[in-house]
Amino acid sequence: MKGPKRSLDVSKIVDAVMELLDEEPSAAPTLRGVAARxxxxxxxxxxxxxxxxxxxxVVVEHLLELAGPAALTGGAPWRERVTGYAMRLRAELLARPGVVPFFFSGPMSGPNAAAVGEGLLTAFTEGGLRPDDAARAAYTVIVHVLGSAALAAADPPGPGASEAEVLAVLEARRAALAAGPPLTAATAATAAAWNSSEQAEWGINRLIDGCIGSLP
Amino acid sequence: MKGPKRSLDVSKIVDAVMELLDEEPSAAPTLRGVAARxxxxxxxxxxxxxxxxxxxxVVVEHLLELAGPAALTGGAPWRERVTGYAMRLRAELLARPGVVPFFFSGPMSGPNAAAVGEGLLTAFTEGGLRPDDAARAAYTVIVHVLGSAALAAADPPGPGASEAEVLAVLEARRAALAAGPPLTAATAATAAAWNSSEQAEWGINRLIDGCIGSLP
DNA sequence: GTGCACAATGTACACCGTACAAAGAAGGAG
DNA sequence: CTCCTTCTTTGTACGGTGTACATTGTGCAC
Known part of the structure; x- marks a missing residue:
């Protein structure tokens, strides 16, 4: 070590990004913004x-850890461990829509990504899936969580909205769907809540059902 | 109509975007680039x-139509109609990774989005799902297709790569996974192909299995 | 033929990521 | 202790982005 001391480190930078996201959750943090902070x-x-x-x-890695991947291998029943981590990760992302695009700007290759993968494999293996199917299931869960979070993040209103505002947007959407084609109109109330946590969890559960349904 | 004739229309603009994507599929088309063209x-x-x-x-709308939503209500068995449209849409997106972020920049509210929704509802209803479950299933399919495409688009190599280059990347990934934790290592060959069409289709099929598995 | 509504332009601004050379701090070698 | 080397930080700059605003000029309605 020759030169002057470093004034920062990567974790301080990540902290700054998280602070930026706390202040404006829907804004994608920028290099210049982080530096300024x-x-x-x-x-x-x-x-x-x-x-x-x-x-x-590195921000992605931090968020993967924030959702608690360690619980993927712990004591709860395997199925709850999978849905639990999925919904926790989803919640972290929905609380910070601005960070969602980060997950799609490059492959996830850090240690926490590896831990999440191994944890999901552990759970699905415990559930009786053959190794290859467990791998496919693990990847599909990630796809679902990130896809669901990305679509939800694209929809107004952002995370700062009041309860009344959320309801207004939801009702407007339901009304628009109700004016659509027949089957769409008939399911407008359900479809209007497409990006709710309940629908996301329903999707994961159907996915898991489909995976274990094909067991011997 | 008072003023001078318009020199363009929206469809010409969309065409320009598509041409830009044909030339450089991985580059996100930009307002200035479209104007220049x-x-x-x-x-x-x-x-x-x-x-x-x-x-x-409007580009999103065009791509939704390009994948042929009309076939969602046509003569094939309902399940094939769902997987067919899903995989066609996925293919269109993977051929143009630069356009994928467009799907996450706002809610999909155009006529083709409505047609896709209604088509998926038709298929799932035909499959015996109750209306609300059909709505949830339709949305989950979209989540899966867009999530899968977005993650695949984020991974090298892009769509212009040679077969040999694709294999090299795949093998490098497999080797990296094989050096990971035990279950990850054991499934490295499968997991390395996480963004393949086969895995995407496997995911959709498990999802559909899970939906119809809970039927009376 | 004249006036008005509208399309296209010229110009400008704030912001973005990032390259490159210069300045400055701090440890190792003499 | 001094000098030199190395590495961090800065200053400055470039090309790119989306978009606002005033200006120009076209073509239909009167």
């Missing part, structure tokens, strides 16, 4: 991270 | 479209 010039961040995509990668 | 100043587009998000919306 750390009291530093934008290009200083390049000492710690090769580019923007890499920054997003 | 049409031989027009960037702000001219604001005559036809209120902002960038709206432009992305």
């Amino acid at each position: 750390l009291g530093v010039r934008p290009n200083t961040l390049y000492t710690y991270v090769p580019d923007r995509v890499a920054l997003e990668g | 049409l031989g027009v100043r960037p702000n001219t587009l604001y005559t036809y479209v209120p902002d960038r998000v709206a432009l992305e919306g």
